[in-house]
Amino acid sequence: MGMRTTSDKYSTLDGLRGVAAMLVVMYHFPGFFRPVYVENSYLMVDLFFVMSGFVxxxxxxxxxxxxxxxPLRFMRLRLIRLYPLYALGTLLGTAGLLWRLPRSDWHLVTSALPLGLLMLPCPLVMRIFYPLSYAERVLYPLNYPSWSLFFELLANAGYAVFFKYLSTRVLLTLVAASGVMLIAKGIHGKPLSAGWILAGSYVGLLRIAYSFSTGILLFRFRAARRKTSNVLAIALVAAFILLFCLPIPDIFRTVFIFSIALFVSxxxxxxxxAVEPSHKVRKVFLFFGAVSYGVYVLHVPVGAFFQLMFGDIEHLGPHATPWVGAGLLLTVVALASIAEKIYDIPVRRRLLKGWIVRKNHPMTVDATLNQ
Structure with a gap:
């Protein structure tokens, strides 16, 4: 163990967040990553919710x-933090759907766009995986991972509005109640992956209630000081990756899923x-944490483009497929990094500057930019 740190940056959490975002990419586009298949990586959403509550x-x-x-200023800050990249992902997703879907479906895409730009769920039944004929009421059909942002904003609003009532005892009660209901739904066959489709959206409410509240509690019970250790920080991230890459026998799958969501995350x-790496590793972790949100909201449009470009990747053969997957990951990370620097940060800085000056608020732009 090295020196202790009290920095307000949690870089090991950033490293985990970056890896989790890339595992989500692998989950949504499994064909590009054979023979590795991270079939339970939808549980990254629960990890994101816990991290969100903590941060x-x-x-x-x-x-x-x-x-x-x-509460109003808090929500304005949260919207400024989330909206620019969300809007970019929505517009790219719209372009991708118009490219993939037949003209007969274009009216559904254009009808969904206003709701999407307002960050509101969409009630329309439409196809998003064309040429498959499957159609459903997906909450955010233009860029379906956005469903988790909707629930996160709901949790943020609840946290701000009811903050004075959220004692540790109340949070523990909320965690216990939502956890029991999630387990009950699991026993009755409702998958924990539900939440992104309208019919199972209440499961999304239970997932955010449990995980976000748990994150707040973890902050309140956090270690007073953090230890600096490259070995522990890197081992933690490596163990996390291994946990989702190892095959899980079917007989243990349900126990595994609920253990990850309710306890392991x-x-x-x-x-x-409670652990921070030293300076060089910290810079790497902070980079992946910084691009993680962009990776999450941009990977579906980029992955759809890869699918259109390569078509049926079976013809590529087992030796070429992993290279396509690596190319997808590198492309998404690069795009997220570029978008953050030339679009997201400048737009948020302008929005924050205009709001702070207009309201004569004592907070500075730089102090609020990354919150």
Whole structure:
């Protein structure tokens, strides 16, 4: 173990977040990554929710407690943080659907666009995996991973509005109740992957209630000081990857899924928040944490383009397929990094500057840019 740190940056969490975002890419486009198949990587959403609760509490718990920020200002900051890249992903997803779908479906795409740009769920039944004929009421058909952002914003609003009532006892009750309901749904055959389709959207509410509340509790019970250790930080990220790449026998699958969502993800966040790597590794982790959100909201349009470009990848053969998958990951990470630098940060800076100047608010742009 090395020196102790009290930095307000949780870089090991950033490293986990970056790896989790790439595992989501592998989950949504499994054909590009054979023979590796990360079939349970939808559980990354639950990990993201826990991290979100922890990081939001870290950034805003004291400000909300002291009255330095109102619920309305808090939500404005959250929207400014999330919207630019969300809008880019929605527009790219729209272009991709118009490219893939037949003209007979274009009216559905254009009808869904206004709701998408307003970050609202869509009630339309439409195809998003053409040429498959499967059609469903997907909450966000233009860029379906966006469903988790909707539930995260709901959790953010609830946290801000009801903050003074969210004692540790109330949060523990909320965690226990939502956890029991998730287990009950699992026993009755409702998959934990539900939430992105309208019919199972209530499962998304249970997932965010459990995980986001757990994240807040983890912040309140966090270690007073963090230890610096490259070995522990890297081992934690490596073990995390291995956990989702190892095949799980069917007989243990349900236990595995609920163990990850309800116990392992919170433990990972709690341990990662207590360990920091040294400077060089920290820079790598912070980079992947910075691009993780862009990877998450941009990977479906980029992956769809890869599918159109390569068609049926069976003809590529087993030796070429992993290279296509690596190319997809590199492309998404590069696009997310470029978009962050030349689009996301400048747009958010302009929005924050206009709001802070207009409201004569004492907060600075730089102080709020990454919150």
């Amino acid at each position: 939001i509490a870290s950034a805003y718990e004291e400000k909300l407690s002291c009255g330095d920020i109102s 919170p433990v990972l966040v709690w341990v990662a928040a």
